[in-house]
Amino acid sequence: MHDDPTELDGYDWPTCVAPRCGRxxxxxxxxxxxCRPCEDxxxxxxxxxPVLFSRLDSTAMLMKGGRRAGAVTSGSRTPPIPPRLDVLALVGPGGIAARLSAIEDAWRGALGxxxxxxxxxxxxxxxxLVKFLGDNLLWACSSYDSIGQDIDDLRRLHGECRALADGDKRGGRVQVGFCPARxxxxALCWQPLTAATDNHRIHCHACGARWDGLGEWRDLREAQKAAVLAHEQGVAA
Structure with missing residues (x-):
């Protein structure tokens, strides 16, 4: 919602460029x-x-699930590669630092x-890298036209780090009925809808309708029931 709606017919009010927002x-x-909520x-x-990096960049995390010290390794004297390759991929070359550096380089290029x-x-x-991005995030959200992708990339990176650091399993998806938007x-959209078990937003990829949070989920359920009832009454008539 915006706090000063226009009365001009056909005016397309600007929206946030973050892929998962669109407010x-x-x-x-x-x-x-x-928007400012996405910036915050x-x-x-x-x-x-930085805290997540420190938690991941530890011997305990890298070796979690590995064999005990002194275990036989098929005759090789070379220590085995840490079994947590998913963690190593984030703390090693091409990981967190490289992904943040790519965003910094792009922002520096845009700034000249x-x-x-x-x-x-x-x-x-x-x-x-974190200090640079924090210091210049306001500029990017205000003036950098590719900030939407960077916001999404940072969200994904943070999610990957948090999931590994906390030992969370990746959320699954569940069926939640059909889209009742018109x-x-x-005409009813009526495309199958799914929801992620670790996300509070339901999004119809066919018509673009969204339901965000428990309150709007109740609205979705009521709209689905109303659409089914209208269909049944139409068939009965």
Missing amino acids: QLWATEAGRFA ATAARVREL WTVAPWRGNSAEAVPH YEDG
């Missing part, structure tokens, strides 16, 4: 690409990354600034 921007957000959520995720040199190893680089000609 209408407030009048006070005029000229921005991403992204800032919080970025701030958490010199690309920063690599700052030591990943553990040394992450705090610097098109302009009155």
